Amino acid sequence: xxxxxxxxxxxxxxxxxxxxxxxxxxxxxxxxxxxxxxxxxxxxxxxxxxxxxxxxxxxxxxxxxxxxxxxxxxxxxxxxxxxxxxxxxxxxxxxxxxxxxxxxxxxxxxxxxxxxxxxxxxxxxxxxxxxxxxxxxxxxxxxxxxxxxxxxxxxxxxxxxxxxxxxxxxxxxxxxxxxxxxxxxxxxxxxxxxxxxxxxxxxxxxxxxxxxxxxxxxxxxxxxxxxxxxxxxxxxxxxxxxxxxxxxxxxxxxxxxxxxxxxxxxxxxxxxxxxxxxxxxxxxxxxxxxxxxxxxxxxxxxxxxxxxxxxxxxxxxxxxxxxxxxxxxxxxxxxxxxxxxxxx
Numbered sequence: 001x002x003x004x005x006x007x008x009x010x011x012x013x014x015x016x017x018x019x020x021x022x023x024x025x026x027x028x029x030x031x032x033x034x035x036x037x038x039x040x041x042x043x044x045x046x047x048x049x050x051x052x053x054x055x056x057x058x059x060x061x062x063x064x065x066x067x068x069x070x071x072x073x074x075x076x077x078x079x080x081x082x083x084x085x086x087x088x089x090x091x092x093x094x095x096x097x098x099x100x101x102x103x104x105x106x107x108x109x110x111x112x113x114x115x116x117x118x119x120x121x122x123x124x125x126x127x128x129x130x131x132x133x134x135x136x137x138x139x140x141x142x143x144x145x146x147x148x149x150x151x152x153x154x155x156x157x158x159x160x161x162x163x164x165x166x167x168x169x170x171x172x173x174x175x176x177x178x179x180x181x182x183x184x185x186x187x188x189x190x191x192x193x194x195x196x197x198x199x200x201x202x203x204x205x206x207x208x209x210x211x212x213x214x215x216x217x218x219x220x221x222x223x224x225x226x227x228x229x230x231x232x233x234x235x236x237x238x239x240x241x242x243x244x245x246x247x248x249x250x251x252x253x254x255x256x257x258x259x260x261x262x263x264x265x266x267x268x269x270x271x272x273x274x275x276x277x278x279x280x281x282x283x284x285x286x287x288x289x290x291x292x293x294x295x296x297x298x299x300x301x302x303x304x305x306x307x308x309x310x311x312x313x314x315x316x317x318x319x320x321x322x323x324x325x326x327x328x329x330x331x332x333x334x335x336x337x338x339x340x341x342x343x344x
Contacts (some may be wrong), residue, residue, distance in 0.1 A: 021259070047149075048146075055139070058137055065185055072113065073207055076115045076142060081211065083212075084210050085154065090212065091124055091147055094129045099133060100135070122210060160227035160317050163286075165314060166310060171234050172202035173259055174205040174282040176261070181205065181206075196261075200259070201259075221297060224290060226245060227288040229284050230285045231284060234287065237287055242315075248319050250316050253325060255311065
């Protein structure tokens with residue numbers, strides 16, 4: 001931070017003004033920004049969910065490819081998505097920044113505005129954090145606290161053979177968006193993708209949506225048996241469920257939900273769109289399993305447009321391994337290489 005322009009106490013005042021507590025949470029926040037620690041009231045019969053994420057400049061993001069507001073929004077959504085994947089309600093957010101001399105007060109305001117915008121969508125409140133100085137690039141760390149009924153918590157370790165496998169939204173878009181942003185940075189123009197398709201894909205990378213509402217439908221109705229958010233790519237994240245639950249899976253590649261924008265982007269680059277769908281990360285969609293008896297309830301939610309999800313396969317016994325049905329109908333092992341989080 002440019003210390004000559006703004007001091008620690010002035011920064012504290014700015015951050016407090018930028019992160020007003022939502023009305024619905026004011027009774028739960030007994031003390032927020034301004035004290036040594038936040039004082040938060042939890043409700044009886046609920047468990048606390050906690051997640052944290054550290055983003056490092058030139059490792060996880062490049063300020064040539066994203067604005068400060070977009071960085072704050074995406075950082076918050078990534079953490080809110082973790083709470084959603086556990087079937088919880090995000091409630092409280094803490095932000096820690098290590099700032100370089102390059103960041104101005106306006107930059108910090110924009111970053112916090114992005115965080116605040118994401119939190120408003122999830123009805124969560126920023127209640128504290130910390131700031132420091134960095135000589136090695138900008139560091140952004142968010143911690144999100146959520147809550148859930150113990151019976152509603154979704155785990156990775158509770159899938160069973162015979163469960164149906166679903167995914168929300170479309171998959172692979174974020175990686176395509178990252179490719180477009182990196183090409184722009186290098187001065188290359190994309191071909192074969194319209195301006196509308198390009199805007200959609202870059203938006204999916206820079207401004208993902210945590211599926212909080214969808215996860216609550218699944219958790220409150222106890223419809224999902226296991227869940228994970230897609231941060232490491234569908235192939236990598238289904239492996240996490242399978243390893244934790246000691247099961248296998250059979251995914252039908254012909255059923256994977258692909259956006260028209262992704263298909264156009266992949267074709268223009270003579271690549272298989274399935275490679276994006278299986279290996280691309282940071283979509284932050286929900287991958288979840290459903291017991292056979294709950295499938296009609298899930299399908300009813302889909303028909304009523306309360307849940308945008310697609311059935312993509314089944315959970316199988318562990319001995320069957322991880323397999324995929326290709327576009328030609330042949331069955332082969334599923335390569336589950338984890339996504340490497342890159343600049344964006």
